[in-house]
Amino acid sequence: MHNNEMKFLSVTLLLVLFYFISLTNSQTTDDEKPISELLLSEYHNYELMKKLLENFQKSYPHISKLYSIGKSVENRDLLVFQITDQIDRIEPGEPMFKYVGNIHGDETVGREMLISLIYHLLNNYGKDARITNLINSTNIFIMPSANPDGFEKVKEGSCDYSNGRHNAHDIDLNRNFPDQFDPKVNLENMFLSREPETVALMKWILSNKFVLSANLHGGALVASYPYDDSNTHKQSGFYSSSPDDKVFKHLAQVYSQSHRTMHEGKSCDEFFPGGITNGAKWYDVPGGMQDFNYIHSNCFEITLELSCCKYPPASRLKTEWEHNRDALVNYLAQVHLGVKGFVTDKLDSTILNSDQIYGTPLKNAIISVEGINYNVTTSMYGDYWRLLTPGVYKVTATANGYKRMTQQIEVFADHPTVLNFTLEREVLPENTFSQVDLNKLVSKIDLLIDASKRESIFLNSVEPQKFVHHTHDEMHGLMERISKKCAAISKLYSFGKSVNGANLYAMILSDNPSIHEQGEPEFKYIGNIHGDEVLGRELLILLMDYICENYGRNEFITDLVDSTRIHIIPTVNPDGYARTRGKYPDGRLNANKVDLNRNFPSPYKNSLAKSNTNKIISTLKQANNIAEEVIQPETRALMEWSSYFPFVLSANLHSGAVVVNYPYDDNLNGAQVDTPSPDDSVFKMISKSYSMAHTEMFKGIQCSITDKFQDGITNGAAWYAARGSMQDWNYLNTNNLEVTIELSCEKWIDESQLEKYWKANKYALFSYIGQIHKGVRGVVLDEYSNKPISNVTIQIVGNSHNTSTYIYGDFWRILTKGSYSLILSHPSYETKKIDFKVDSGSATFLNITLRQIVGKYEKITQNISKVVSKNNMTILIAGVVLISLSSILLMLGCYHKRRSSNGDKRSRFRLDANFSTAGFHRYDQLVNSEEETEILSTSSGSKKSSGKATSNDDSKKLLFTDDEEDEEEDKIFVR
Missing domain, CATH: 2.60.40.1120 (Carboxypeptidase-like, regulatory domain)
Structure with a gap:
């Protein structure tokens, strides 16, 4: 062999050796792959998904939380992953966004895209400016699977319809929501006969002020927008437009145009121009989730079909992620499009600077846009968000008891427009004190305990003619009739919902029912907190009707209504009452099997924290998978409602004894011992006002051998300890004094006995209300x-x-x-x-x-102003002095400003906005949902500006598309 041939062979062998060495080095093990790549290498069943999400949360605890909104048919958690910068508090002014995937169990791409999106957001926080800005300014909620049971039934590679589409009851969840065109559906029955997954989603949607959402599906490649069906239910081809059709088209286009191929509109043997379609035009979908969001909440939702194959091989996931990643982020950013702001009471609203407002928030104020027949409402913090495409609009804010306010604004494409409203009350507070002779009224009230004289007080009054039990619908119907018949003195409203979605109704009876009149005290009666204790419910229905019939006819009733704002709630436990019929009911508890009159926060509920008893209870709960008791929706509604109005006096009507029970209901050790409050003498006085005006109660009726009640009254804890009662919570947390009135030995009262009980309690009901005018x-x-x-x-x-x-x-x-x-x-x-x-x-x-505490210069100015107001001759002199003083202050201010501008800017004075309930600023606000009690807490901070569009650079970045590649990712979970 020649030397040249030997050299050539050596070089060839050397090159081959280097090739194999380099090939070996290039083969990376799975352990060395980045997390984002590993996530897209396989599908994740329920257990794997849950473990992933739990570890995500543990790795990024400061910006994330994992929780469940409910259970599936087969008892799997419906998991939601929350991402925001202030994870343990609600930030007023920050919009809520949600993604929901896998509502059809066999449509799996969306499920995996959302798992990857969660990690993408977490991993890029603090690295990618746009994602960091989004997380800092948005409350993001991601539910990878709304149908975990269905997913477990399908096999990878199943491209068409399979048995995993439906839930474990074989129900299509995306046809299971209340439909707007179903005449049988109303607010009273909308939760009936729904699947557990559907009910959980409905409650989640209704209890949160979501602004924007998308529901991820598979089987096509298109962005579909409302409406999904029509009143004709034509199978396809009928364009069913919503009032916000223009906005929905824009939202669908944002996703489609950001997707690698969707905008082409040619995939899956169907053609969709621009990759978008109106839902009903494609095909009719009654009972869909996207329409439910838009019709029953503030939330705009579209449906995203992400793949032609419903369950493609896992090898496709990386490609699908590349197609969808930018679209998912760009669509999320649209939550900041349009107009946002706060609605507050003008009486105490103050604009501090471009980012803050101080004032009383107006909850559930209506935000309407001229020319668009769709409204949104403010949250409990008075903040709102209204998605709009760029243009000029007239926006109106309306709140009960306030003058409406309209402003014209311009909406831009790259940042939100901030528009705040400070509403003026319809009736000014000055000179609104009642003209009723209160001394004369109180003298009549005092006569109600005198059986020989009280009949004369009700001369010319008309007695009720019908004594029957009322279902919830019948009760509501009667309350509506009363509100129409006596519209001048009544106002019917709902202040919350029960576990099963029944409205909690209240009736206001007053000469000006829509407003609080300065100097006029507010009173409340509450019935049926225990669903099986039915008498209080029916007595309050009779009381409303009686007042309506006799206002203007009877002087005493007219004067009482004119001088008092009376709120009446016949039932706060309609779910329990629905289970109550006859002598052996089980309706005491609410639908979650919780005693509502033990569900209120109590200072003694944690008194066993250092006790072994508490450890035993905790161990038992863990062993038996018993969840910690949470505040129920009925309780939460009562607490929020009770803190909103300036109640002075109230009573909670029960049955099972005949007595008035006053605070305290409990003590540190839960002992059966007299536990007086600081207002013990007052409570005894108001309790006797009821018992002594009752035809029998004052006699100390014994329903059991142990009942011994002098004058028909008792201290609560002296009778028996009731931890977490409503009356104690009212006394400790509001200005209100409340007692519990036990009306009958029997919990269930036959209709034939209702008239007898009305006559026994009528005088007492009015006597107790009248105590509000003493002191x-x-x-x-x-x-x-x-x-x-x-x-x-x-x-x-x-x-x-x-x-x-x-x-x-x-x-x-x-x-x-x-x-x-x-x-x-x-x-x-x-x-x-x-x-x-x-x-x-x-x-x-x-x-x-x-007298206000003021500084030196303010005192001088005030004194000069007082002199001027009293002596016109000094006006000229005062003017000269004021001008001189102003000049001095101006020079001092300029000097101070120049000095302070050179200092640390972080030390400048900053006053956070106050979004507490009017008149009760020392009390905490309440969370929006019982399922989220552990993850949502309140905040007094806010973001606020004038009616001008914001120009903040960070907010502009949110709407810009971003095609940059991911930065280097963490390769381990624990940071």
Whole structure:
């Protein structure tokens, strides 16, 4: 062999050797692959998905949370993964977005895309500016699978329809929602006969103010938008447009155009121009989830069909992710399109700067856009979001009891427009004190305990003619008829929903039912918190009807209504009542089997924290998979409602005994021992006002051998301890005094006995309401401006239970006869002490002014202004002095500003917005959903600006498309 041939062979062998060495080095093991690639290498069944999500949360605990909104038929959790920068609080002004996948169990691509999206967002937080901005400004919720049972039944590679499409009851979940064109569906029955997955999704949607959403499917490649069906239910070809058709087209196009191939519209043997379609035009889908979102909540949802094959091989997942990744992020960013802002009460609203507002929020204010027949409502913090395409619009805010306000704004494509509303009350608070002779009214109230004289008080009154039990629908129908018949003095409203979705109705009876009149106290009666205790429910229905019939006919009833704002709730447990019939009912508890009158927060519920008993209970709960008790929707609604209105007095109607039970209901050890409150003497007085006006209760009726009630009243804990009761919660957390009235030995009362019980309780019901006009009342004003001051602490010397003024500066304090000293305190005002007396007549009225705590220069200005107002001759001199003073202050201000601008900007004064309920700023707000109690907490922060479009660079970035490749990813979970 020649030398040249030897050299050639050596080089060839060397090259081959290098090739195999390089090939070996290039073969990376699965352990060395990045997480994003591993996620797309296989499908994840329920157990694997759950473990992944749990580890995601553990690895990124500061920006994520995992929770369940309910259970599937086969008891799998419906898991939701939440991502936001402030994970343990709600940020007012921050919109909520959601993705839902796999509602059809055999349509699997969306499920895996959402799992990868979760990691993509988490991993790029702090690395990618756009994703970081999105997470910082959005509350993101992702549900990879709404039908985990269905997924477990299908096999990889099944491209067409399979048995895993439906849930374990063989029901198509995306045909199981209430349909807008079904005449049988209403708010009362919309939850009936629905699948557990559907009910969980409905409750989740209704209890949160989602702004934008998408539902991920498979079997086609198109973005479908509402409406999904029509009133004709034509199989296909009928374009069923929603009022926001233009917005929905835009949203669908954002996804389609961002998708690698969807916008071509040619896949899967169907042609969709631009890759989008109206749902009903494609084919009719009654009972779909996307239409339910739009019709029953603030949320705009579209349906995304992501693949021609419903369950393609796992080898396709990487390609599908490349096709969908940018589209998923770009669509999410559309939650910031349109207009957003806050709606607050003008009485105390103050714009601090371009990002903040201070004021009382108006919950459920209506935001409407001229020319679009679709409204959204504000959240409990007064914030709202309204998706709109670029253009000029007239936007109106409307709230009950306030003057509507309309503003014209322009919406841009790259950032949201901020538009705030400060609404003015329809009736000004000045000079609205009742003209009723309250001394005369109270003298009549005191006669109600005198059986020989009380009949004369109800002369010319008309008695009820019908005494029957009412179903929830019948009760609602009767309340509607009363509200129409007596429209001038009544207002029917719903303040929440039960577990099963029944409305919790309340009726206001007053001469101006829609507003709080300055100086007029507010009262409430609540019935049927235990569903099997039916008498209180029917007595309150009779009471509403009786007041309606006799207002304007009977002087006493007319005066009482004109001077009091009365709220009546016949039932707060309609689900329990629905299970109650006859002598052996099981309706005491709500639909979640919780006793609502043990469900309120109590200072003693954690008293066993250091006890072995608590450890035993915890161990038992874990062993038996018993969840910790959560605040029920009925309880939550009552708490929020009770904190919203300035209630002074209330009663909770029960059965099972004949007695009035007053606080406290409980004590540290849960012992059966008299546990008086600081207002024990007052509670005894108001309790006797009921028992002594009752035809029998004052006799101390014994329903059991152990019942011994002198004068028909008892301290709650002395009778038996009831931890978590409503009456104790009211006393400890609001200005309201509440007692529990037990009306009958039997819980179920036959219809034939209802008239007898009405006659026995009629006088007592009115006598108790009348106690609201005893004690002390008044108004607290600013000494200089004469404007009302809210949240002034009212302390009675010698009594540790304080109350506070409402937003109009008015206050009430029920007291027994005697001499008292009252101390008023407020952080911005000088403390003041006033002595007064309470006699046997109506409440003593105090007109109080407080002097504001001001600085040196403000005092000089105020003094000059006072002199000017009293002596016109000094106007010229005062003007010169004021101008001189202003010049000095201006120079000082400029000097200070120049100095402070050189300092640390972080030290500048910043006052967070206050979004507490009006008049009760010291109480916490409530979360939106019982399923989310552990993940959503309140915040007093806010984001706010004027009616001008924002120009913040970060907000503009949110809507820009981003085609940059992913940055280097973490290769391990634990950071």
